[in-house]
Amino acid sequence: MTLQTRMQAMVLGRAGAPLEHRELPVPEPAAGEVLLRVLACGVCRTDLHILDGELEAPKLPLVPGHEIVGQVVRAGARVEGIAPGSRVGVPWLGWTCGRCRYCLRGAENLCSFARFTGYTIDGGYADYACADARYCFPIPGRYTPAEAAPLLCAGLIGYRALRIAREALAFPLRRLGLYGFGAAAHLIAQLAAAEGMDVYAFTREQDIEGQAFARRIGAKWAGPSGARPPRELDAALLFAPVGRLVIEALRSVDKGGAVVAAGIHMSEIPAFPYALLWGERTLRSVANLERRDGTAFLDRAPQVPIRTTVRVYPLHAANEALSALRSGQLEGAAVLVPESSVA
Numbered sequence: 001m002t003l004q005t006r007m008q009a010m011v012l013g014r015a016g017a018p019l020e021h022r023e024l025p026v027p028e029p030a031a032g033e034v035l036l037r038v039l040a041c042g043v044c045r046t047d048l049h050i051l052d053g054e055l056e057a058p059k060l061p062l063v064p065g066h067e068i069v070g071q072v073v074r075a076g077a078r079v080e081g082i083a084p085g086s087r088v089g090v091p092w093l094g095w096t097c098g099r100c101r102y103c104l105r106g107a108e109n110l111c112s113f114a115r116f117t118g119y120t121i122d123g124g125y126a127d128y129a130c131a132d133a134r135y136c137f138p139i140p141g142r143y144t145p146a147e148a149a150p151l152l153c154a155g156l157i158g159y160r161a162l163r164i165a166r167e168a169l170a171f172p173l174r175r176l177g178l179y180g181f182g183a184a185a186h187l188i189a190q191l192a193a194a195e196g197m198d199v200y201a202f203t204r205e206q207d208i209e210g211q212a213f214a215r216r217i218g219a220k221w222a223g224p225s226g227a228r229p230p231r232e233l234d235a236a237l238l239f240a241p242v243g244r245l246v247i248e249a250l251r252s253v254d255k256g257g258a259v260v261a262a263g264i265h266m267s268e269i270p271a272f273p274y275a276l277l278w279g280e281r282t283l284r285s286v287a288n289l290e291r292r293d294g295t296a297f298l299d300r301a302p303q304v305p306i307r308t309t310v311r312v313y314p315l316h317a318a319n320e321a322l323s324a325l326r327s328g329q330l331e332g333a334a335v336l337v338p339e340s341s342v343a
């Protein structure tokens with residue numbers, strides 16, 4: 001592999017502005033890091049929240065992107081167990097301190113000093129990226145880089161949300177609602193169906209195509225987010241960043257059921273009557289991921305097998321991919337592939 005010194009990247013200069021195409025130096029891996037040639041990078045709703053300034057204090061200028069599938073070019077000092085040439089995935093959780101009270105109790109996802117890929121560390125909207133080797137995952141062989149990319153956030157966070165919903169119930173989860181049928185829901189619907197659950201998919205009001213897509217993927221029922229499902233749900237996962245949906249989900253969930261909000265940001269939740277929460281319903285959020293979620297999910301995904309539906313965009317079309325995500329036009333997930341990886 002010829003070593004390049006310059007790379008193409010899509011860069012956020014300031015919140016609210018579109019990404020700019022820039023040529024940057026290829027980053028140098030620090031001790032503990034690997035340098036990756038980016039083969040594909042997924043586009044996540046969190047990227048929109050960063051671009052829109054809804055998440056505080058991103059690194060600026062910033063290379064976004066936290067669903068990176070890359071090939072290891074070389075390793076910095078003190079990296080063990082990752083050989084050059086191997087294919088790894090880089091998720092949102094990029095580094096944790098290992099010492100704060102959250103880390104010490106085994107909740108690295110809540111680390112007070114955590115660093116996040118494509119937010120406080122440069123991410124994968126580029127030809128190359130560096131990542132702490134301890135936070136990278138091996139990628140299952142059955143997936144192409146573009147197919148694997150959405151597993152790294154949409155898949156992982158969806159998996160964690162499903163695990164937390166199950167843990168919140170005092171009975172087996174049989175009827176699962178998914179609000180917002182995008183990248184995460186289309187992956188978790190397959191896992192849930194394979195495990196014998198009935199999946200109820202909720203989309204934007206007029207999104208007939210999205211509802212048809214959900215049924216094709218294995219949903220037993222699909223309808224608009226304001227509709228009541230034919231049966232009361234045991235649990236609902238919220239992937240759409242719309243506060244009103246918390247209330248819709250609580251209305252659809254049975255006594256003893258759980259509503260889990262999986263997004264990092266959501267519009268304000270309107271006031272609602274206590275009766276919707278009463279009946280021992282649980283309402284909680286999911287924050288970030290633990291590495292064990294990644295390991296467990298990436299083991300499970302090829303067994304199902306979970307199939308990813310992706311729309312591939314060249315790296316320089318990142319702004320287009322982001323607007324398609326914003327407007328809800330995507331079926332499945334958008335993935336950026338650098339021109340250097342297409343050739």
Ligand SMILES: [Zn+2]
Pocket residue numbers: 096097098099100101102103104110111112113114
């Ligand atoms: Zn910590």
Ligand SMILES: [Zn+2]
Pocket residue numbers: 044045046047066092153154
């Ligand atoms: Zn994400």
